[in-house]
Amino acid sequence: xxxxxxxxxxxxxxGKNEVAKVIVNLSLDKRFDYLIPSALARDIRPGAQVRVxxxxxxxTGYVLSVGDYSNYARNELKSxxxxxxxxxxxxxxxxxxxxxMASYYCCSKEQAVRTLLPGAVRSGKQKKKKxxxxxxxxxxxxxxxxxxxxxRRSPAKCALLKTLLNQHGLSKSHLLxxxxxxxxxxxxxxxxxxxxxxxxxxxxxxxxxxxxxRTTAIEPTPEQREALRTLSAMLSxxxxxxxxxxxxxxxxxxxxxxxxxxxxxxxxxxxxxxxVPEISLTPQTTERFRARFGEMVSVLHSxxxxxxxxxxxxxxxxxxxxxVVGARSALFAPFRxxxxxxxxxxxxxxxxxxxxPRYNARDVAVVRGTIEKAVVVLGTATPSLESYHNAAxxxxxxxxxxxxxxxxxxxxxxxxxxxDEAIETGGPSIxxxxxxxxxxxxxxxxxxxxxxxxxxxxxxxxMCRQCGFVATCSECSISYTYHxxxxxxxxxxxxxxxxAPGKCPDCDSAxxxxxGLGTEKVETIAAKLFPSANIARMDSDTxxxxxxxEKTLGAFRSGKIDILIGTxxxxxxLHFPNVTLVGVIYADLSLRIPDFRSQERTFQLxxxxxxxxxxxxxxxxxxxxTHAPFNPAIQYAVANDYKGFYDEEMELRETLAYPxxxxxxxxxxx
Ligand code: ADP
Ligand code: ZN
Ligand code: ZN
Numbered sequence: 001x002x003x004x005x006x007x008x009x010x011x012x013x014x015g016k017n018e019v020a021k022v023i024v025n026l027s028l029d030k031r032f033d034y035l036i037p038s039a040l041a042r043d044i045r046p047g048a049q050v051r052v053x054x055x056x057x058x059x060t061g062y063v064l065s066v067g068d069y070s071n072y073a074r075n076e077l078k079s080x081x082x083x084x085x086x087x088x089x090x091x092x093x094x095x096x097x098x099x100x101m102a103s104y105y106c107c108s109k110e111q112a113v114r115t116l117l118p119g120a121v122r123s124g125k126q127k128k129k130k131x132x133x134x135x136x137x138x139x140x141x142x143x144x145x146x147x148x149x150x151x152r153r154s155p156a157k158c159a160l161l162k163t164l165l166n167q168h169g170l171s172k173s174h175l176l177x178x179x180x181x182x183x184x185x186x187x188x189x190x191x192x193x194x195x196x197x198x199x200x201x202x203x204x205x206x207x208x209x210x211x212x213x214r215t216t217a218i219e220p221t222p223e224q225r226e227a228l229r230t231l232s233a234m235l236s237x238x239x240x241x242x243x244x245x246x247x248x249x250x251x252x253x254x255x256x257x258x259x260x261x262x263x264x265x266x267x268x269x270x271x272x273x274x275x276v277p278e279i280s281l282t283p284q285t286t287e288r289f290r291a292r293f294g295e296m297v298s299v300l301h302s303x304x305x306x307x308x309x310x311x312x313x314x315x316x317x318x319x320x321x322x323x324v325v326g327a328r329s330a331l332f333a334p335f336r337x338x339x340x341x342x343x344x345x346x347x348x349x350x351x352x353x354x355x356x357p358r359y360n361a362r363d364v365a366v367v368r369g370t371i372e373k374a375v376v377v378l379g380t381a382t383p384s385l386e387s388y389h390n391a392a393x394x395x396x397x398x399x400x401x402x403x404x405x406x407x408x409x410x411x412x413x414x415x416x417x418x419x420d421e422a423i424e425t426g427g428p429s430i431x432x433x434x435x436x437x438x439x440x441x442x443x444x445x446x447x448x449x450x451x452x453x454x455x456x457x458x459x460x461x462x463m464c465r466q467c468g469f470v471a472t473c474s475e476c477s478i479s480y481t482y483h484x485x486x487x488x489x490x491x492x493x494x495x496x497x498x499x500a501p502g503k504c505p506d507c508d509s510a511x512x513x514x515x516g517l518g519t520e521k522v523e524t525i526a527a528k529l530f531p532s533a534n535i536a537r538m539d540s541d542t543x544x545x546x547x548x549x550e551k552t553l554g555a556f557r558s559g560k561i562d563i564l565i566g567t568x569x570x571x572x573x574l575h576f577p578n579v580t581l582v583g584v585i586y587a588d589l590s591l592r593i594p595d596f597r598s599q600e601r602t603f604q605l606x607x608x609x610x611x612x613x614x615x616x617x618x619x620x621x622x623x624x625x626t627h628a629p630f631n632p633a634i635q636y637a638v639a640n641d642y643k644g645f646y647d648e649e650m651e652l653r654e655t656l657a658y659p660x661x662x663x664x665x666x667x668x669x670x
Contacts, residue, residue, distance in 0.1 A: 248401030270339025300326030468627020
C-alpha cells in the first residue's frame with residue numbers, strides 16, 4: 001500500500017497495466033496504488049470492486065483506473081487480493097460522473113462512488129430469490145408403472161405423479177393445489193426419488209401482478225408534435241445542445257411527449273431513465289409507463305425491500321429492462337447505452353439530496369447526459385429559475401406546451417385579502433366568508449373541495465395575524481427566524497440579531513406572537529363550519545401507515561370524502577375530476593421562509609395547487625387567502641403568467657446577486 005502522491009504526475013514506470021488506483025471504503029478521500037497480480041489482470045478494470053490489504057487488515061474498495069506508473073517502487077506496493085464476491089462492477093462512465101460529483105459537491109470520492117450503488121447491491125450479500133420447483137424424478141414410464149401398481153393404495157401419490165406427467169416445473173403450492181393433496185405424500189415421493197425438487201432463481205415482483213391495459217401512442221397535438229420533432233433531432237445527434245426544457249402547463253400532455261420520446265430511444269437500441277419526485281411516484285404514474293412498455297420497465301422507489309431493489313438493479317445491469325422509472329437515485333441506473341433521461345417536475349426541491357453527497361439529481365442528470373451523449377428532457381409547468389435562465393441564454397433548448405390537451409378551462413382564481421377580512425369581521429379568522437360560501441355551495445352540488453394549508457415556515461417566523469406583518473431583515477430581504485426562548489429574531493443569511501417586538505410595528509396588534517397553525521386546527525374548524533360534510537386530513541401526522549396515503553386518496557376519488565385538508569402532500573400531481581374548489585389558507589406563508597427562493601416556491605406551489613381544480617367538465621374555482629394580495633408571486637400565479645414572474649424575479653436575483661445570477665455555496669460548520 002502506498003499513498004498516491006502529487007510529486008510527479010506519472011511517477012515511475014512499473015509495468016504495462018500493472019498498477020490500479022483504488023479508493024478504499026473508508027472516507028479518506030485518497031487513492032492508493034496497488035499492484036495487479038497477473039492472475040487478476042483480466043478482471044481488474046475501472047469500476048471493479050476489490051479486496052485489498054490495508055494497514056493490518058483487509059478492506060474492500062473500487063478500482064478507479066488502471067495504469068503503468070506509480071510514485072512508489074514496485075517493492076513498496078502491495079497487491080490486490082482478489083475481487084469482492086458477488087459485487088458487480090460499476091460502469092466506467094458512472095465513475096466519471098462520481099468523479100464530477102465529488103469535485104462539484106465537495107464530498108469524498110468514496111461517498112460519491114457509494115451513491116452509484118444501492119446498499120443492497122453494494123454489500124454483495126443479497127442473493128437471487130430461489131424457489132423450489134418440482135419435476136418427475138425418473139422416466140415417465142416409471143411414474144406410469146407406479147400409478148398402475150398403486151392406484152388403490154396411495155391415490156394421493158398417484159394424483160401428484162399424474163399432475164407432473166401433464167405439467168412439470170411446478171411450485172409446491174401450485175402442484176399441491178392441482179393434485180388436490182397435502183404435503184405428506186409429496187415428501188414420500190421425493191424420498192423415493194420419483195419426484196425431484198430443484199431450486200430455480202426468480203425475480204421478486206414489486207408490481208401488483210394485475211394485468212395492465214396496454215396503450216399505444218396518441219396522435220400528438222401540434223405543440224407536442226413540435227416538441228417531439230426537436231427531440232427527434234436531438235436524439236439523432238443533429239443538435240449541438242443535448243438538454244431540453246419542456247415547459248408545459250398542467251394537463252398539456254408532457255407525459256405523452258416523454259412516452260413517445262422513449263419509444264424512439266428504444267427503437268434506436270438505447271435505454272431511458274425517467275426521474276419523478278418521490279411523492280408523485282404513485283402506482284398511477286408508474287402504470288402509465290408500464291401500460292406503454294410492459295416488461296421493459298423497472299421501477300425503483302423507496303418502498304422496495306432490499307431484495308426487490310437488488311433484483312430491479314440486476315435486471316438493469318443484465319440489460320433485461322430498458323426503461324427505469326424512479327426517484328432521485330434511479331439516475332444512477334447502470335445502463336450502458338443510455339439514450340434519454342427525463343426529469344419530470346424538474347423544479348422540485350426533493351431532487352436535492354440533503355446529506356452528502358448533496359447533489360441535485362436534475363443537475364447531475366444533465367452532466368450524465370453530457371458524459372454519455374444522452375438527451376436530457378427537463379419537464380415542468382413551473383420551471384426553476386435556473387433552468388429557465390439556461391433556456392433563455394441558449395444553454396438548453398426550450399419547448400413549450402401552452403394549451404391543455406383536453407381544452408378544459410384553467411380554473412378561476414380569486415384572491416381574498418385577509419387584512420380586510422379581519423377588519424370587516426372584527427378579528428383574524430382562518431376561513432374567509434368567501435371560502436365558507438364556496439364550500440357550502442360545493443356540498444350542495446355534491447362536488448369536492450381541497451383545502452390546502454401552506455404550512456412551510458410556520459414555526460420559525462413571527463407573523464401578525466391581524467395585518468400579516470412579518471419581520472424581515474432589511475439587508476437580505478428574507479424573513480427573520482423567530483427564537484421563542486431567547487425572544488429574538490435572527491437573520492440566517494447575514495447573522496443579524498434583533499429583539500422580537502411585543503406588538504405589531506404596523507398595526508399595534510398583540511396577535512403578533514403567533515406561533516403557528518396546524519392542519520389539525522384547520523380540520524377542527526372545518527368540522528364546526530360544515531357539520532354535514534365528510535372531512536379527511538392528509539399530512540405527515542395522519543399518513544403514518546404504509547397504505548394510508550393510497551387509502552385516503554382512494555376514498556376521496558370514490559367520493560366518500562367531501563373535503564380533503566392537507567399540506568404540500570396534496571398539492572402535487574393528483575387528478576380528481578370532481579374537485580371544483582381549492583381553498584388556500586395563508587398563501588403568503590411560504591413567501592416568508594428565510595430562503596431567497598421563497599417567491600419562486602410560492603409561485604410554483606400556487607400554480608400546482610390551482611392545477612388540482614377543475615380537471616373535469618366543470619370549471620374550477622381557486623380561493624387564495626392572503627395577507628399580501630399584491631405580492632408578485634401571488635399576482636403572477638393568479639394571472640397564470642410564468643414569463644412575467646420569471647422576468648420580475650430574475651431582475652431581483654440579479655440586483656441581490658442570488659442564483660442563477662451567480663453561484664452560491666452554503667458552508668455549514670458543526
Ligand atoms: P401533463 O403531464 O402535462 O400534466 P398528461 O400527459 O398527464 O399531461 O396529459 C393529460 C391527459 O391528456 C392524459 O390523460 C393524456 O392521456 C391525455 N393526452 C395527452 N396527449 C394527448 C393527445 N395528443 N391527444 C389526446 N389526449 C392526450
Ligand atoms: Zn399587524
Ligand atoms: Zn440579513
